[in-house]
Amino acid sequence: MSTIAADVKDHTHDDHGPAKGYRRWLFATNHKDIGTMYLIFSFVMFLIGGLMALVIRSELAIPGLQFVHPEFFNQMTTMHALIMVFGAVMPAFVGLANWMIPMMIGAPDMALPRMNNWSFWILPVAFGILLSTLFMPGGAPASGWTMYPPLVLQTGDAFPFLIFSVHLMGISSIMGAINIIVTIMNMRTPEMSLLRMPIFVWTWLITAYLLIAVMPVLAGAVTMLLTDQFFGTSFFLAAGGGDPVMFQHIFWFFGHPEVYIMILPAFGVVSEIIPTFARKPLFGRDSMIYAASCIAFLSFIVWAHHMFTVGMPLSGQLFFMFATMLIAIPTGVKVFNWVATMWRGAMTFETPMLFALAFVFLFTIGGFSGLMLAITPADIQYHDSYFVVAHFHYVLVPGSIFAIMAGAYYWLPKWTGFMYNEALGKLHFWLSTIFVNLTFFPMHFLGLAGMPRRIPDYATQFADFNFIASIGAFGFGLSQLIFIWVLLTAKRGVPATDAVWDDPEGLEWTVPSPAPFHTFDTPPKLPAPKFG
Amino acid sequence: MASHSDDRYYVPHESHWPAVGSAGLLFLMVGVSVWLNGSTPGFWIMLAGVAVIIYMVVGWFANVINESVTGMYNAQVDKSFRMGMMWFIFSEVMFFLAFFGALFYVRTMVLPWLGGESNNFFTNAVLWSGFENTWPSNGPAGVGGDFQVMGPVGLPLINTVILLTSSVTITVAHHALIAGKRGVLTAFLAATFILGFIFIGLQAYEYVHAYNDLNLRLTSGIYGSTFFMLTGFHGLHVTLGAIMLLVIWFRVLRGHFTKENHFAFEAVAWYWHFVDVVWVGLYIFVYWL
Numbered sequence: 001m002s003t004i005a006a007d008v009k010d011h012t013h014d015d016h017g018p019a020k021g022y023r024r025w026l027f028a029t030n031h032k033d034i035g036t037m038y039l040i041f042s043f044v045m046f047l048i049g050g051l052m053a054l055v056i057r058s059e060l061a062i063p064g065l066q067f068v069h070p071e072f073f074n075q076m077t078t079m080h081a082l083i084m085v086f087g088a089v090m091p092a093f094v095g096l097a098n099w100m101i102p103m104m105i106g107a108p109d110m111a112l113p114r115m116n117n118w119s120f121w122i123l124p125v126a127f128g129i130l131l132s133t134l135f136m137p138g139g140a141p142a143s144g145w146t147m148y149p150p151l152v153l154q155t156g157d158a159f160p161f162l163i164f165s166v167h168l169m170g171i172s173s174i175m176g177a178i179n180i181i182v183t184i185m186n187m188r189t190p191e192m193s194l195l196r197m198p199i200f201v202w203t204w205l206i207t208a209y210l211l212i213a214v215m216p217v218l219a220g221a222v223t224m225l226l227t228d229q230f231f232g233t234s235f236f237l238a239a240g241g242g243d244p245v246m247f248q249h250i251f252w253f254f255g256h257p258e259v260y261i262m263i264l265p266a267f268g269v270v271s272e273i274i275p276t277f278a279r280k281p282l283f284g285r286d287s288m289i290y291a292a293s294c295i296a297f298l299s300f301i302v303w304a305h306h307m308f309t310v311g312m313p314l315s316g317q318l319f320f321m322f323a324t325m326l327i328a329i330p331t332g333v334k335v336f337n338w339v340a341t342m343w344r345g346a347m348t349f350e351t352p353m354l355f356a357l358a359f360v361f362l363f364t365i366g367g368f369s370g371l372m373l374a375i376t377p378a379d380i381q382y383h384d385s386y387f388v389v390a391h392f393h394y395v396l397v398p399g400s401i402f403a404i405m406a407g408a409y410y411w412l413p414k415w416t417g418f419m420y421n422e423a424l425g426k427l428h429f430w431l432s433t434i435f436v437n438l439t440f441f442p443m444h445f446l447g448l449a450g451m452p453r454r455i456p457d458y459a460t461q462f463a464d465f466n467f468i469a470s471i472g473a474f475g476f477g478l479s480q481l482i483f484i485w486v487l488l489t490a491k492r493g494v495p496a497t498d499a500v501w502d503d504p505e506g507l508e509w510t511v512p513s514p515a516p517f518h519t520f521d522t523p524p525k526l527p528a529p530k531f532g
Numbered sequence: 533m534a535s536h537s538d539d540r541y542y543v544p545h546e547s548h549w550p551a552v553g554s555a556g557l558l559f560l561m562v563g564v565s566v567w568l569n570g571s572t573p574g575f576w577i578m579l580a581g582v583a584v585i586i587y588m589v590v591g592w593f594a595n596v597i598n599e600s601v602t603g604m605y606n607a608q609v610d611k612s613f614r615m616g617m618m619w620f621i622f623s624e625v626m627f628f629l630a631f632f633g634a635l636f637y638v639r640t641m642v643l644p645w646l647g648g649e650s651n652n653f654f655t656n657a658v659l660w661s662g663f664e665n666t667w668p669s670n671g672p673a674g675v676g677g678d679f680q681v682m683g684p685v686g687l688p689l690i691n692t693v694i695l696l697t698s699s700v701t702i703t704v705a706h707h708a709l710i711a712g713k714r715g716v717l718t719a720f721l722a723a724t725f726i727l728g729f730i731f732i733g734l735q736a737y738e739y740v741h742a743y744n745d746l747n748l749r750l751t752s753g754i755y756g757s758t759f760f761m762l763t764g765f766h767g768l769h770v771t772l773g774a775i776m777l778l779v780i781w782f783r784v785l786r787g788h789f790t791k792e793n794h795f796a797f798e799a800v801a802w803y804w805h806f807v808d809v810v811w812v813g814l815y816i817f818v819y820w821l
Contacts, residue, residue, distance in 0.1 A: 019546045027546035109543045111612040114592070118550035125558045129565075160565035168557060174623050182615045186608060187541070216623045220630025227761065230568050232751035234675050235634060238659075241671030241754035243642040250630055313650060521540065 017517055026121070029113035030517060031098045034120050036415075038095030039408070041123060045087030046401075048131070050477050052080040057439075061470035063460050073456035074142035075134070081145035085262065086169045087127050089396065092404045093265040094119070094176050097204050100411060101180065103508040103515060104198045106189030106524045111182040119176040126168035133158035144454060146251060147222065149236040149244050153229050163226045170215040177211035180204055189507075189523035195286060196526070198506055202289050203268030206296045210257045210264075213300075218254040221247060245310050252303035260299045263395060264292055266363075266403030267334060270356045273410050274338050276504040277353035278345030281529075284337040291330035291337075298327050308376050309383045317376045324374035328367070335364055348502075351425030355406035358398055358433050366394030369444065384454075387447025393440045397476075398433070405432070405483070413496035417514035420493055424486050431479035438472030505529070542604045549592040556584030597796070601788065610795050617799040621806045624769070628810055631765065635758045635817060642754075643669055670753020680746040681755070684820040687738050691731055692815050695770075698727035699808045702777075702801050710791055714784070721781045724804070728774035735767045762818055769807045776800045 018024045018033065028034050055076045059067050068076070098116065102109055110116045133140040138156010141147070147162070155162065184205045188197070197205075224235040225247070234240025236247050267288075275282045282288065304312060304320040312320075338360050347353070369391040373379050382388060405428075412420050442465035447453075451462045458466065496513040510527060511519055560581030566574030599605065605613075647665030648656030656663060660672035668681050682688060702724040708716035739760075742748040750760040780800050783789065789797050 023546055026551050027548050029544050029546055108541050112616055113544055114547045114550055115616070117547065118553055121550055121554040122557060125554050125561075129558075129561060157569050160568045161562075164561035164565055168561060171557075174620075178616050178619045178623075181619055182612050186612050186615055212619055212623045213626055216627035217630045217633075220627050220634075224631075224634065224757075224761075226568075227750075227757070232676075233757035233761065234671060234751075234754045235757050237671070237675070238642075238646065239671050239673035240675035240757070241638060241643055241646065241669045242757065243638070243645075246634060246637050246642060249637060250633065253633070518543070 028117050028120075029109070031102050031110045031113070031116065032415075032515065032517065034110075034116050035095045035098030035100075037120050038091050038098055038123075041120070042088050042090075042092035042095060042404075045083050045091070045127065047480070049080050049083035049088055050480065052076045052083070054473060054477055056080065057470040057473035059456050060458070060466050062467065063458055063463050065457055068456070070456045071139060071142060074144075074454065075140040077454050078141045078144055079130070079134070082130060082141075083127070084396070085145065085258070086166075087123070089262045089400050089404070090173065091123060093204075093207070093262070093400075094173075094180075096200075096265065096269065096404070096407050096411070097176075097180055099415065100508060101183055101201055101204060102187070103511065103519050104201050104506055105184065105187060105192055106507050106520050106526075107183060107187035108518060108520055110179050111187050112179050115175050116179050119172045119179065122168050122172040122175075126165045126172065129161050129168070130165040133161050136161070146248075146255070147225065148251075149225060149228065149247050152225060159229060160226065163222045166222045167219055170219045173211050173215045177208035177215075180208040181212070184208075189520070189526060191526045195289070198268075199271035199282065199285070199288055200265070200268035203264045203271070203292050206292050207261050207264045210261050210296055210299065214254040214257040214261075217250060218258075221250040221254065224250075245307070248307045248310060249304065252306045253300075255306065256303040257296070257299040259392075259395070260295055262400050263363075264296065266359065266400045267292060269403045269407040269410070270338065270359050271334075272506070273352050273356040273406055274341050274360075276410075276501050277350060277356075278342045278347050279502065280341055280345040281505075282337065283340035283343075284333070287333055288337055291333040294330040295327060298323060298330070302327065305374055305376075305379070308379045321374055321376045325371065328371055331367055335360060335367075350409075350501075351420075351422060351429055352406045352410035354426065354429045354433075355402045355409065358429070359402045359406065362398035362402070362433075362436070363395055366391055366396075366399055369394065382447060384452055385447035386443045386451045386453055389453045390440050390443035390447055393443070397440065398436050402432075402436075405429075410501075411508075412490060413493075413500045414508060414513050414515055416490045417496055417512075418491045418493040419496050419500075420486050420490050424482055424489070428479060428482040428486060431482065432476060435472045435475035435479055439469050439476055440472070442466075442468050442472075539606065541606065542599070542609050544599075547592075547595070549588055549595065552584060552591070553588040556581050556588055559584060597783070597788070600793070600795075605793075610793070613795050613799070617795075617802060621802060624806065625810075628762075628765065628813075631758065631762050632813065632817065635762065638754050638758065639667055643667065646672055668755040670755055674753070676749055676752035676756055677747060679748040679752045679756070681748060681759075682738065682742060682746070682819060684815070687734060687741075688815060688819045691734050691738075692811065694727050694731045694734070695808050695811050698724045698731070699805055701727065702804055706797065706801055709784075709789060709794060709797060712791060718781070718784055721777065721784060725774050725777035725781060728770060728777060728804075732767060732771055732774065735763065735770075759818060762814055766807065766810055766814055769810070773800070773804050773807050776803060 018030065019027065024033060025037060028037070055068060056073065059065070059073055098110065101107075136157040138158060141152065141155050141158050141162045143152035143155060152162075153159070184197070184201055224233065227233040228235050228237065234242040236242050236244045238244070271282055271288055302320055302324045304316060305324045308317060308320070349357075369387065373382055373388065373391055409420065409425055446462055446465050446469075449462065451458055498512055499509045500513060501509075507524060507526070508515070510524070558581070559577055563574045563576070563578030563581050567578055568574070643665040644650070645652045646656065646660055647663055649665070663672035668679075670676050670679065701720045705717050705720035705724060708714075708720060748756060748759070750756050752759075777800055780789075780797055783796070
């Protein structure tokens with residue numbers, strides 16, 4: 001017995017490298033390998049969802065119906081949203097978390113490595129099921145990603161597949177979030193108190209709490225849809241004493257924290273990058289943490305601002321309007337802190353910094369249009385118009401996606417051991433930024449002029465701005481091919497130093513580039529704060 | 533070197549269990565979907581998925597138990613498991629909250645509005661003339677036909693007593709484990725899962741009674757929906773919890789668990805308390821009020 005135990009132990013702590021062949025990836029327990037898989041998966045999903053967006057923009061380039069049937073157009077809007085939200089943005093941030101959190105807090109790996117593998121490998125199953133619905137009788141889900149009943153109950157054979165793929169995404173997210181919380185709370189190097197944690201770790205900790213709190217609620221909501229459809233329950237049927245609006249309440253109780261799940265880690269990435277390239281400590285570091293916590297708390301009490309037009313008591317409208325506006329305060333704190341960090345800094349403008357700067361500027365535009373949408377009487381005009389589309393694309397594309405890109409460029413040399421091609425990176429940035437604005441800025445005008453969202457055809461008065469938006473969309477899509485080129489040539493650059501950049505702060509910069517398969521076998525000592 | 537290894541955090545080698553689990557989920561979800569779409573083979577695909585998942589759970593847990601009894605987990609790993617279990621239970625609480633939320637929203641908002649309260653006079657007068665807000669309700673169209681409800685005394689009260697008692701017995705078992713009294717531990721743990729299975733049996737009896745004698749069905753409007761979904765998901769969790777109790781009881785018989793090292797026991801105990809607390813919520817809000 002004891003010899004067996006000793007034997008097992010010896011095998012446990014050898015400095016084993018990665019397994020060979022497919023086993024390395026399918027059976028992975030290493031946080032870096034799993035992080036890489038998350039990042040590649042999310043990028044593939046980003047391209048698939050992007051192709052769907054291009055179908056949408058092709059159809060909308062000129063008035064009239066030219067390329068696709070309206071039913072298929074609706075499938076494209078629905079699938080584009082589901083894929084981008086659950087397949088691209090969320091897994092990309094989980095990938096960054098997997099790669100960076102253990103290195104940033106001095107942990108040997110994620111706390112629960114096998115569960116980490118499962119969180120990832122559920123995702124290809126979930127999205128395989130979701131994408132297969134495109135080929136089913138009745139087509140893919142076409143009710144919008146919000147799945148409002150009774151419309152969603154008219155989905156064809158795809159319906160149960162939609163429900164169960166959402167369940168799988170939820171299971172994956174919950175396990176990922178549990179893993180991140182446990183890693184952060186239990187695996188930090190002993191010297192790292194909570195307030196000394198890097199901001200990216202902090203924002204992910206808060207995000208993980210949000211995920212655990214709301215993904216089960218989404219699971220409950222779609223379960224009610226399933227039983228209403230197949231087992232004769234009346235949750236969303238007024239005749240039986242239920243209410244379709246109740247679905248919207250439950251859905252948005254999940255949905256609003258969900259939008260912060262997609263932006264809080266972005267705040268974290270940007271808060272890591274700006275100090276490095278401004279060569280100054282993050283201004284108001286503690287207030288950044290408190291602001292992120294406030295945003296997370298507020299996200300639970302603002303959900304009904306997504307549904308002002310469905311009808312609710314006046315007291316409800318007032319409460320949700322004011323609660324929503326409150327979010328501008330902690331968000332403003334963050335934006336001012338980023339600006340103050342750069343104030344009189346010795347700034348340089350490498351690709352990560354460019355993306356981070358564009359994030360600050362363009363996310364703020366999206367934030368301001370959000371503030372406009374929060375005003376109940378104004379929202380009744382804007383609701384379900386292209387103004388809403390412009391708003392959430394500003395916070396998600398030059399917001400979340402730009403932050404992911406910024407993070408990818410920032411940490412790429414640490415992952416590969418080589419500097420990426422800076423000229424290509426800058427080209428990628430400038431084309432992305434120009435085209436993203438060309439795509440989404442005209443949508444503000446379209447929405448204010450009254451163009452509804454989720455339609456395949458429109459009045460001719462909207463033609464010009466739509467054409468501009470379509471040009472922008474194709475330009476943005478093609479610009480992302482540059483990023484593929486950057487990735488393919490990532491190992492052709494000069495070898496990266498351990499610090500990669502000019503003396504950045506954080507444990508991840510104290511290990512070699514590329515980071516070894518196992519980073520910290522024993523808890524490291526924290527370096528003294530760089531900026532005193 | 534060897535003396536240091538105990539301090540290190542155990543990072544497992546590659547494992548095939550998660551991939552097996554994903555394959556099981558694929559079969560399960562596709563199978564259920566195909567079946568719900570009216571195709572019988574879906575049922576068999578689903579069963580294959582369930583079989584694969586059971587195989588995965590047994591294999592994965594056996595792996596972990598083996599690692600645990602061979603002493604590969606230090607205190608820090610143990611803490612990871614504890615925190616993981618706590619947050620898993622929290623996510624379960626949020627799942628139940630969605631259904632409790634639906635119940636509260638229907639009773640405080642939907643039914644009064646359908647009955648004409650607030651600014652809904654015309655909704656009531658034009659669409660559902662004569663409907664009054666009462667509880668229990670199967671809605672203005674009387675979906676599912678007239679039904680009677682399960683009163684709070686009788687079977688539900690007995691079930692409440694059973695579950696609360698089982699929470700006490702598992703706590704006694706826990707104290708016995710810490711005190712090293714294996715006999716008391718075995719007996720009280722057995723009592724706990726026996727009470728659990730009695731509870732499940734009584735719930736099944738109650739369901740048959742509701743369907744046959746009270747005409748209370750899942751299809752009985754919003755009352756039937758909330759009643760059966762809440763008690764049904766709870767019953768499912770009690771079943772899982774009872775099976776978990778059975779598993780750790782067999783582990784106790786095998787001599788597993790020590791005073792210092794019994795995370796699995798505690799995890800099951802927490803889970804059991806969780807289903808107990810949910811039941812108290814059910815008893816108050818579903819059966820009683």
